Amino acid sequence: MSRIGKRPVELPSGVSAAISGQTVEIKGPKDTQSFTATDDVTLKMEDNTITVTPRGSSKRARQQWGMSRTVIANIVQGVSQGFKKELEINGVGYRAQMQGNTLKLALGLSHDVNFDVPEGVTVTAPKPTEIVIEGTNSQLVGQVAANIRDWRPPEPYKGKGIKYKDEYIFRKEGKKK
Incomplete structure (x- = not known):
């Protein structure tokens, strides 16, 4: 289990996100950025958090799980604080x-x-x-x-x-x- 991947990404106030398929578009006070995840992970948005879960238990799916969560967290920090x-x-x-x-x-x-x-x-x-x-x-x-x-x-x-x-x-x- 990925310790990083398990943690959900919380959206601070002033930041909004929209998920369409494998693409996440995050808007904040500083910028708007998007990230397209691979087909090895599933993206879900509940309340004010984005959750990343792997599809299957292959090595690549587990690698993409932690990496995708980290990239989304970096985008959230970038559009809010920089x-x-x-x-x-x-x-x-x-x-x-x-x-x-x-x-x-x-x-x-x-x-x-x-x-x-x-x-x-x-x-x-x-x-x-x-x-x-x-x-x-x-x-x-x-x-x-x-x-x-x-x-x-x-x-x-x-x-x-x-x-x-x-x-x-x-x-x-x-x-x-």
Whole structure:
């Protein structure tokens, strides 16, 4: 039995959902999103909760059960509260600034990196060493943060690079004479 799949998804006030076949459309104050589940699970809406149950006991049905419930829960959180990732930039001369819809990064390379922000995500740079990524789609917010971080991941000796705000960088000791 899936511990995650068993729990129903409760809809907070201001969020409404409509199920038609295998598609769930969720409307909230921030956005409207939909999710189409596979035929391995059944979706039901009772009162203010959405319940996901597997069809059969095959391995794929049990996998889709937990995954479908998690995706629906993420959509509900996204349309009601949204998602947010914060990045920190460490290093001498490393900085970020927004220019229109482009994030301009100076990361010690021979050129500045221009990162075009995709649709559905807002990126801000409140300080030259901070980047805040916000949006309603959990997967898209996380992917944009990972793409920005890939330009200069933190290194273990001095900790220079782009890291998540709550990330711990395991530091190594340098060479000894």
